Amino acid sequence: MQTIMAFLIGALFAASIYMMLRRSIVKLVIGLILLSNAANLLIFTVSGLTRGLPPLIPEGAALPEGGWADPLPQALVLTAIVIGFGVLAFAVVLIHRAYEVINEDDLDKMRSTDT
Amino acid sequence: MLLAVLSGFILAALAPWLTRSLQDKAGWVLALLPAGLFVYFLSWVPVVVAEGAQVVAYPWIPGLDISLTMLVDGLSLLFALLISGIGTFIIIYAGGYLHGHEYLPRFYAIMFSFMAAMLGVVLSNNLITLFVFWELTSITSYLLIGFHHEEKESRWYALQGLIVTVGGGLALLAGLIMLALAGGSFELHEILASEELRDYGFYAGMVILILLGTFTKSAQVPFHFWLPNAMAAPTPVSAFLHSATMVKAGVYLMARLNPGIGGTELWLYALGIFGALTMFTGSFMALRSTGLKAVLAYTTVMALGTLTMLIGIGTEQAIIAAMTFLLAHALYKAALFMLAGALDHETGTKDITRLGGLRQLMPITFITACVAALSLAGLPPLFGFIAKELMFEATLQAPLISTFTTVLAVVSAIMIVAMAAVFSLRPFLGPLKETPKKPHEAPLSMLIGPVVLAGLSLVFGLAGFLPATALVGPAVAAVHGAPLDFDLYLWHGINLPLMLSVLAVVAGLLLFWQWDRVLAVYRRMTFIDRFGPERGYEKLMDGLVWLAAWQTRLLQNGYMRNYLLTIVLTTVGLTGWTFFVHTGSSAPLGTIEFAVHEIVVAGLVVLGAIVASVTSSRLGAVATLGMVGFGIALLYVFFSAPDLGTTQIMVETLTVILLVLVLFRLPAFQNLSSAAARLRDAVVALSLGGLMTLLILAVNAVEVTDRISDQLVAWSYPEAHGRNIVNVILVDFRALDTLGEIFVVGLAAIGVYAMIRLRAEDRKK
Numbered sequence: 001m002q003t004i005m006a007f008l009i010g011a012l013f014a015a016s017i018y019m020m021l022r023r024s025i026v027k028l029v030i031g032l033i034l035l036s037n038a039a040n041l042l043i044f045t046v047s048g049l050t051r052g053l054p055p056l057i058p059e060g061a062a063l064p065e066g067g068w069a070d071p072l073p074q075a076l077v078l079t080a081i082v083i084g085f086g087v088l089a090f091a092v093v094l095i096h097r098a099y100e101v102i103n104e105d106d107l108d109k110m111r112s113t114d115t
Numbered sequence: 116m117l118l119a120v121l122s123g124f125i126l127a128a129l130a131p132w133l134t135r136s137l138q139d140k141a142g143w144v145l146a147l148l149p150a151g152l153f154v155y156f157l158s159w160v161p162v163v164v165a166e167g168a169q170v171v172a173y174p175w176i177p178g179l180d181i182s183l184t185m186l187v188d189g190l191s192l193l194f195a196l197l198i199s200g201i202g203t204f205i206i207i208y209a210g211g212y213l214h215g216h217e218y219l220p221r222f223y224a225i226m227f228s229f230m231a232a233m234l235g236v237v238l239s240n241n242l243i244t245l246f247v248f249w250e251l252t253s254i255t256s257y258l259l260i261g262f263h264h265e266e267k268e269s270r271w272y273a274l275q276g277l278i279v280t281v282g283g284g285l286a287l288l289a290g291l292i293m294l295a296l297a298g299g300s301f302e303l304h305e306i307l308a309s310e311e312l313r314d315y316g317f318y319a320g321m322v323i324l325i326l327l328g329t330f331t332k333s334a335q336v337p338f339h340f341w342l343p344n345a346m347a348a349p350t351p352v353s354a355f356l357h358s359a360t361m362v363k364a365g366v367y368l369m370a371r372l373n374p375g376i377g378g379t380e381l382w383l384y385a386l387g388i389f390g391a392l393t394m395f396t397g398s399f400m401a402l403r404s405t406g407l408k409a410v411l412a413y414t415t416v417m418a419l420g421t422l423t424m425l426i427g428i429g430t431e432q433a434i435i436a437a438m439t440f441l442l443a444h445a446l447y448k449a450a451l452f453m454l455a456g457a458l459d460h461e462t463g464t465k466d467i468t469r470l471g472g473l474r475q476l477m478p479i480t481f482i483t484a485c486v487a488a489l490s491l492a493g494l495p496p497l498f499g500f501i502a503k504e505l506m507f508e509a510t511l512q513a514p515l516i517s518t519f520t521t522v523l524a525v526v527s528a529i530m531i532v533a534m535a536a537v538f539s540l541r542p543f544l545g546p547l548k549e550t551p552k553k554p555h556e557a558p559l560s561m562l563i564g565p566v567v568l569a570g571l572s573l574v575f576g577l578a579g580f581l582p583a584t585a586l587v588g589p590a591v592a593a594v595h596g597a598p599l600d601f602d603l604y605l606w607h608g609i610n611l612p613l614m615l616s617v618l619a620v621v622a623g624l625l626l627f628w629q630w631d632r633v634l635a636v637y638r639r640m641t642f643i644d645r646f647g648p649e650r651g652y653e654k655l656m657d658g659l660v661w662l663a664a665w666q667t668r669l670l671q672n673g674y675m676r677n678y679l680l681t682i683v684l685t686t687v688g689l690t691g692w693t694f695f696v697h698t699g700s701s702a703p704l705g706t707i708e709f710a711v712h713e714i715v716v717a718g719l720v721v722l723g724a725i726v727a728s729v730t731s732s733r734l735g736a737v738a739t740l741g742m743v744g745f746g747i748a749l750l751y752v753f754f755s756a757p758d759l760g761t762t763q764i765m766v767e768t769l770t771v772i773l774l775v776l777v778l779f780r781l782p783a784f785q786n787l788s789s790a791a792a793r794l795r796d797a798v799v800a801l802s803l804g805g806l807m808t809l810l811i812l813a814v815n816a817v818e819v820t821d822r823i824s825d826q827l828v829a830w831s832y833p834e835a836h837g838r839n840i841v842n843v844i845l846v847d848f849r850a851l852d853t854l855g856e857i858f859v860v861g862l863a864a865i866g867v868y869a870m871i872r873l874r875a876e877d878r879k880k
Binding site: 048 | 602
C-alpha cells in the first residue's frame, strides 16, 4: 500500500501545483487545500503505514498490545491539519475581501501594490 | 595601553556636550587628550629602544583563552606618535577653522572616533581586531569626507572613498584569514615569527588579496582617484587623513607584514612597480592642479607611491629610506595642509592662480609654507632632503627594477620641486591680487600646528641623530625584522644621489618658471579625464545599478505564477539532480499489496483531485474537494490513526461550509489561460508530482530501526498518565508546540474577524 500511497501523493501534489499556477485566485485556494492535504499524507506515509494498531493503551496495561503505529508523525500531522485550516480560513476571507475591493479575480491584474 | 586606544571613543561620546559647554575654547581643551596620549606613547619609546617589541595582553575571555593583545614596537609607536601628535594640532586647528560651525560638536565626535580607530589599527596584535579597526577608519572617514553632507558632491565623493576602501577591505579580510591559516595563529607577533609564510601553498593569492586591501586604502594606481576627491572634506580632515592616518594604514600594514611575507619577487614587482607608477601619477597630476588642496592631495599620492615602492624594494637602505620618508612626509604634509586651509579660510579661495602678493599680509604663513615646502621639495637643511637622498640611494640599489624606479623617482622629484615652489611662492610673491575675502593673518589656533611641525622638519634635518635613534631606528628594526645600525645626516659627500637631487631641483625650478605654459599644455590633454580609472569606477557603479534593476525586473516581476514556477522548477531541478546522482534512475518500487476497500478510497481521492483541477463548475470543485478530504480521513482511519481521521473530518466539514459560503460570492470559473500555458503548467505540475512519488518510494526502501517515538510510547502511561499516546504527545511532550499552534489559529481567527468587520463598516458608509 506504501507504493500506491506514493503515487496518490504524487497525484495530489501535481493537481495542487497545477491549480496554483492558474490565473484565477479561487483556483489558487483550491490548490492550497490540495497542497496541505498532500503534505500531511506525505508525512503520514513516509513514517510507515500500519494497519489496525492505533497508538492507544488499553485499560490496565502500560503499553499498547501487540505493537503500535508510530504516534509521533500522527501528532505532527494533527497539528498541521489544524494550522492548515487556520491558514485556509484566513486566505479565503482575504481573497474575498480583495475581490470586493478591486473587483478582479485574475491574478495577472493584481500586480500593483496600491490597488 | 587599552585605555589609550579606547579613550578616543569615550571622548567621542562626550565631545558634542563638551564642545557646546566649552564654546570657543573647545579645540584647546579637547586637544589635551591626544596631547596626553602623545606623551604616553613617548614614554614607551625608551622601553622599545632598550628592550625591543612589547606585546601587551589583556585577558578578554579568559575561559576560552582569548585575550586582547597589542603590539608595541618601533613601527606602531612611530605611527601612534604621528597620530596623536598631529592629531593634537588638528583638533586645535579645527577649533579655529570650523569656528562657530553648527556641526562642530559632531565633527569632534567623528574625529575622535576616527583617531581612536586609527590607533587601534596600528597597535592591534590580533588580525581580526586589526581588521575591525581598519574598517572603522573607513566608516569614520566616510562620515568625515561627507561632512558637508548637504552638498551632493561631498556625498558622492564620500561614498566613492567608502566603496573603494571597503571593497578592498573585503579582499583584505580574505587575505588576513589566509595569513592566519598560513601562520597558524591570529596573533601578529606569532605569525611574523613563522618562517613558513613564503612557502604557503596559496602565497600568491594571499599576497594579492592583502595588497588589494592596502592598495585601495593607500590610494595606489589604479585606485588612486578617490584620494584627491576626498578633498571634499573640511581641511582639518584632509590634513589628518593625508599626513598621518587613513591612507597610511595601507602603508602601515605592508610595512608590518614585510618581515613575514616580503622579500619575494612577487612582493618586489607588485609593490615596486605599482608604487613607482603611483609616485609618477601623483606628481604628474599635482603639476596640473591649481587648487591648493588638490596639489597637496596629489603629492600625497606621490608620497604613498614612494613608500610602497620602497617597502617593495625591501633592501636595508630602502627600509631606512621608507621610515625616514614616512616621518618627513607626515611632518611637512600636515603643516602644508593646515596652511592651505588657513589661506583658503582667510582669503576665500583655494585657487593658486587667483592668489598673489600675500607676503606682507600673512608673513608667518609665508615663512612656514616656505620651510615646509623646502622639506617637500627635498632641499637641505630640511628633513625631507635626508629622506629624498635616501630614496634615490635605495632606488639605485634596487634589485631587478632599479632603472625603472630611479627614472620615475627623478622625474617625479622634478615635478614635486616645481609644485613645492608653486605652492610656497605663487600665493605670496608678486602683486597683491583681488580675493573674495580681505586677507589677514590666521588666528593662533590655525598657525601653531604648521609652525611646530615645520619647525620639527628643520630640527630633525639639522639633528638627524634625534629621529634616527628614537623614532626611525626602532621602526626600521620592526619592518626589517632585525635592528640595523645607521645614522641620519645631511651631508653624504658628492655622490650620485646628490647629483640626482641637484638635477631635480634645477629642472624643477625651470618647470616652476614656465608653469603657466605647462598648465596650458595640460589643458589640451583632455584624455586624462576621459579615460582615467575614475571613469571605470563610474561605469562600474552604473553597471551595478543596471544589473540590480535588470535582475529585479526579472525576478520580482509581480506575477505570482512566475514565482511559483521558479520555486517548483528549482526544487525539481536540484532535488531531482541530487536524487539521480545518489540513487540512479531506478527507484525501488516495493511490493504492491493492498486491501480492496483501501484501493477504492485511494482511487476516489485521486479522481477527486483530478476532477477538482479540471472542472469548470464551482460546485463541482467544492464537492470533489470534499471527496478528497473525506477520502483522506478514511485513509487515516484505515492506517491506525483514528485521531487524525476525526480531526480531518471536522476540518473538512468546516472547509466545505466556508468554501460554499465564500466561493459563491466570487465570479464563476473562467478559462483565463491559453492551451499552451495549461500544457506547460501540467508538465511542471506532473514533474513535481513525479518527483514526490520517487522520493516517497526511496524513503520507503529505507529501514528505520531506531525511533524516538518508542521512548514516547514507553513514557506515555507511567509518566504522563495518558492512554491516547497521540494526545499525550500533543498536550504533554510537545505542549509548547501546541500552544504555538493555538496562537496561530487564534491570530487567523482575529484576522478573519477583522476583515469581516471592515467590510461591515464599509457597507455602513
